[in-house]
Amino acid sequence: MPYYAFLNGKMLPSEKAFVHISDLGLLRGYAVFDYLRTYNRKPFLLQQHLARFEHSARELNLELPCSGKQIEGIISRLLSKSAIRTDCGIRLLLTGGRSADGITISRPTFAITTEKLIFPPESAYRKGVKLITREFQRESPYIKTTNYKNAIRLNPEKLRQKAHEILYCSGGKILETTRNNFFVFKGDTLITPGANILHGITRSFVLSFAKGVFRVEERDVLVSELPGVSEAFITGTTRKILPVVKVNDQAIGEGKPGKNSLHLLKLFEEKLAER
Amino acid sequence: MPYYAFLNGKMLPSEKAFVHISDLGLLRGYAVFDYLRTYNRKPFLLQQHLARFEHSARELNLELPCSGKQIEGIISRLLSKSAIRTDCGIRLLLTGGRSADGITISRPTFAITTEKLIFPPESAYRKGVKLITREFQRESPYIKTTNYKNAIRLNPEKLRQKAHEILYCSGGKILETTRNNFFVFKGDTLITPGANILHGITRSFVLSFAKGVFRVEERDVLVSELPGVSEAFITGTTRKILPVVKVNDQAIGEGKPGKNSLHLLKLFEEKLAER
Numbered sequence: 354m355p356y357y358a359f360l361n362g363k364m365l366p367s368e369k370a371f372v373h374i375s376d377l378g379l380l381r382g383y384a385v386f387d388y389l390r391t392y393n394r395k396p397f398l399l400q401q402h403l404a405r406f407e408h409s410a411r412e413l414n415l416e417l418p419c420s421g422k423q424i425e426g427i428i429s430r431l432l433s434k435s436a437i438r439t440d441c442g443i444r445l446l447l448t449g450g451r452s453a454d455g456i457t458i459s460r461p462t463f464a465i466t467t468e469k470l471i472f473p474p475e476s477a478y479r480k481g482v483k484l485i486t487r488e489f490q491r492e493s494p495y496i497k498t499t500n501y502k503n504a505i506r507l508n509p510e511k512l513r514q515k516a517h518e519i520l521y522c523s524g525g526k527i528l529e530t531t532r533n534n535f536f537v538f539k540g541d542t543l544i545t546p547g548a549n550i551l552h553g554i555t556r557s558f559v560l561s562f563a564k565g566v567f568r569v570e571e572r573d574v575l576v577s578e579l580p581g582v583s584e585a586f587i588t589g590t591t592r593k594i595l596p597v598v599k600v601n602d603q604a605i606g607e608g609k610p611g612k613n614s615l616h617l618l619k620l621f622e623e624k625l626a627e628r
Numbered sequence: 629m630p631y632y633a634f635l636n637g638k639m640l641p642s643e644k645a646f647v648h649i650s651d652l653g654l655l656r657g658y659a660v661f662d663y664l665r666t667y668n669r670k671p672f673l674l675q676q677h678l679a680r681f682e683h684s685a686r687e688l689n690l691e692l693p694c695s696g697k698q699i700e701g702i703i704s705r706l707l708s709k710s711a712i713r714t715d716c717g718i719r720l721l722l723t724g725g726r727s728a729d730g731i732t733i734s735r736p737t738f739a740i741t742t743e744k745l746i747f748p749p750e751s752a753y754r755k756g757v758k759l760i761t762r763e764f765q766r767e768s769p770y771i772k773t774t775n776y777k778n779a780i781r782l783n784p785e786k787l788r789q790k791a792h793e794i795l796y797c798s799g800g801k802i803l804e805t806t807r808n809n810f811f812v813f814k815g816d817t818l819i820t821p822g823a824n825i826l827h828g829i830t831r832s833f834v835l836s837f838a839k840g841v842f843r844v845e846e847r848d849v850l851v852s853e854l855p856g857v858s859e860a861f862i863t864g865t866t867r868k869i870l871p872v873v874k875v876n877d878q879a880i881g882e883g884k885p886g887k888n889s890l891h892l893l894k895l896f897e898e899k900l901a902e903r
Contacts, residue, residue: 358649371646372654374633374739379647379723381776382657413781448654449780454746456776456783464649471729492767492777500775501656501731502767505724506688508731 357435359427359465362418364434367466376462378448380455384499385409385447389554390470390590391440392625396428397590401554405497406445412496415447415461427465435467442468442591446499472591473517478618481598481610482517484530484587485510486576490523494549504531518587520600523549527574530587533595537574537605538567538584538613547571555588562620567613579603584611594618632710634702634740637693639709642741651737653723655730659774660684660722664829665745665865666715667900671703672865676829680772681720687771690722690736702740710742717743717866721774747866748792753893756873756885757792759805759862760785761851765798769824779806793862795875798824802849805862808870812849812880813842813859813888822846830863837895842888854878859886869893 358370378384387406390397403421410417419427428443435441448462473482489503507519518530528549529535534556536545543563545556563569579585583606585597594617596610605611633645653659662681665672678696685692694702703718710716723737748757764778782794793805803824804810809831811820818838820831838844854860858881860872869892871885880886 360649367649370649372649374635374642374645374647374721374741376654377780379651379654379659380661380719380721380774381780382659382774383777383780384654384657386655413777414784444655446649446655456780458780458783466649492775498777499655499657500767500777502658502688502773502775505652505656505658505731505733508733509689 356467357431359431361462372462373451375451376448377450377452378462382500383449385413385497386499387445387497388442388590390442394432396443398554398558409497410447418463431467440470442470444468470591473595477595481596483599484518484520484597485514485516485601486520486522489521490549494551497551522576525575527576533587533589533592536586537582538611539582541567542570543567544570544574546574553588555590559588563617584614586614593621631742632706634706636737647737648726650726651723652725652727653737657775658724660688660772661774662720662772663717663865665717669707671718673829673833684772685722693738706742715745717745719743745866748870752870756871758874759793759795759872760789760791760876761795761797764796765824769826772826797851800850802851808862808864808867811861812857813886814857816842817845818842819845819849821849828863830865834863838892859889861889868896
């Protein structure tokens with residue numbers, strides 16, 4: 354069975370979901386989105402994703418044509434219509450819609466798509482991954498816009514260097530990867546940047562239960578601190594908690610997934626099992 | 629007769645030009661474009677626009693599926709097919725295309741659309757226009773990407789303040805407006821920023837004939853210089869040379885279109901008549 358999509362009020366197979374070429378989302382990059390996944394075919398952290406999506410929409414003066422309750426209903430219908438046997442990704446997309454003058458918002462285009470989940474290989478969790486750094490500060494870090502130009506542009510370089518992700522840094526501070534948040538451990542203290550980044554939903558989820566186990570600091574993390582950290586990991590919807598063992602040529606801690614990171618991953622899995 | 633578009637090898641009425649929702653141009657803002665116009669139904673400065681478009685494509689690792697010569701041919705067919713009696717705008721658009729993983733470029737989407745031209749009101753040339761400044765440096769100023777998020781987001785504020793355009797400034801330097809280049813006159817010296825801006829095709833065209841008449845300086849222009857300039861104007865495909873008489877609350881020169889700016893506009897019109 355194919356994946357289904359909801360587009361401007363209609364339910365249709367994703368293959369048939371097309372947007373007019375004059376849409377501001379395409380012509381002007383004027384769009385916000387959010388992305389979540391299901392576990393056991395139920396949307397995970399849906400309310401949190403909806404809240405962030407609504408925030409992004411407000412920041413771009415885009416009116417959502419559906420309430421949160423209605424979106425929940427649409428997602429539920431999409432999941433049963435798609436008859437997907439496995440878990441899937443769910444993307445919410447809201448654009449400026451078609452515009453007569455290329456600058457004025459009219460009726461936003463609103464879509465919800467269900468998508469195949471793409472995971473890191475299992476070995477990434479066993480061995481940990483490498484990141485490479487690039488100097489970059491996203492334009493509007495607190496808004497989840499569709500601007501991933503830099504991520505796609507740097508992708509070939511990332512593959513060349515056998516890195517799992519690009520770690521954006523700015524003025525000596527570590528920010529986030531192109532699609533994930535970044536954490537380090539110094540001993541039993543968990544530290545993660547809090548400013549000038551997109552606040553990931555997985556990031557918040559991890560912080561919520563990490564606080565009961567470790568000392569937690571949300572503060573700037575300097576690139577120059579990396580030689581002194583004992584562990585590092587990234588968080589994201591399809592990553593959960595993924596250990597980082599190298600940043601550029603700098604080994605992190607002992608160069609293998611750290612015990613605190615793995616403990617948090619275990620707690621993550623337990624939280625999922627409790628649902 | 630409707631406007632026509634060329635999309636991935638097909639000629640079709642613009643109303644029927646749709647792009648799949650998984651296109652990286654829409655999902656990730658991964659796209660470059662260029663925009664030109666016709667005069668007397670002939671594309672104006674086409675070679676220059678093509679050269680810039682090809683540069684933008686290269687910078688984003690996007691392969692153009694057509695040669696410049698082929699694009700010329702397509703535009704010519706579009707113009708005759710559209711049977712447009714008046715002049716029109718021509719937009720070239722190249723995106724990352726559909727992507728299986730949302731990050732890897734596959735086969736780019738390439739479109740050429742013909743569009744209704746939208747001009748400033750005639751009174752804007754007679755009275756001059758007001759700009760308002762905003763602190764903003766575009767991410768990749770030398771590449772004509774589709775990222776106009778800031779322009780659209782600030783549009784309501786621009787209208788509220790009865791401004792014609794937003795003038796981006798960064799660290800005390802004047803850069804460009806959301807869609808135009810900025811020039812000032814100090815007496816008979818024409819000055820325009822040259823760094824960290826998109827190099828407009830109209831800007832180059834104006835510079836090419838201004839150099840024979842005025843002393844020309846391409847250099848940083850400071851916001852603090854504005855009280856001392858005698859004239860200002862902006863350039864762009866649909867603006868030609870549009871006098872600026874106010875920036876925020878600062879009157880420019882005598883607060884009316886300047887004689888040197890109007891002289892350049894006259895030369896512009898003469899160049900057009902010569903074609």
